[in-house]
Amino acid sequence: MTDEKIPPGTKNGPDAFGESQPPPKDNGSNDSFVRLVAVSSKWLFALTVIGSGLIAVVLFVYGFLLSLMAVYYGITSFSLDMSVIKGQLAFAIQIIDIFLVATVFYLISLGFYELFIAKAPLPGWVEIRNLDDLKSKLLGLTVIALAVIFLGFALTLKEGTGIFEFGAGVALMIAAISAYLWVKH
Secondary structure: OOOOOOOOOOOOOEOOOOOOOOOOOOHHHHHHHHHHHHHHHHHHHHHHHHHHHHOOOOOOHHHHHHHHHHHHHHHHOOOOHHHHHHHHHHHHHHHHHHHHHHHHHHHHHHHHHHOOOOOOOOOOOOOOOOOHHHHHHHHHHHHHHHHHHHHHHHHHOOOOOOOOHHHHHHHHHHHHHHHHHHHHO
């Protein structure tokens, strides 16, 4: 028997003379590199989970502090002037938008954890099976954020301001995102 390498794809077994051939030798460099990348990717996605989780926490705290400020301002500068009330309402809606953005970052953080690290404690109504689910959540947030921006603009509208042009731009963006999501699903 010779010490020739067995070509890939051939079986280990008796050759034409009935002698058994040894299994092919594996250099291991490609296999070990792939294993290294796979193990390292867990650490990379752990950083992604931590980073997006920290953004969520900061936004939740920031929204809470702004809520306290809005309540304090509403109590100390009480007014029945409709323009003041509209301004306070626009500010309150923007605070809610911050909480919505924080919630989406929290869900994205858990989604990365679920997809790339281990089972995550997701609420029952949240299904994240792949990256498209995460993108859909982010695009949904974009639609909501655009609607909130438009609402804040409409509430604080000054005379002579072109709400139609601004609204058309927002509507165009929402339509483009909706078309993307419709085609994707």
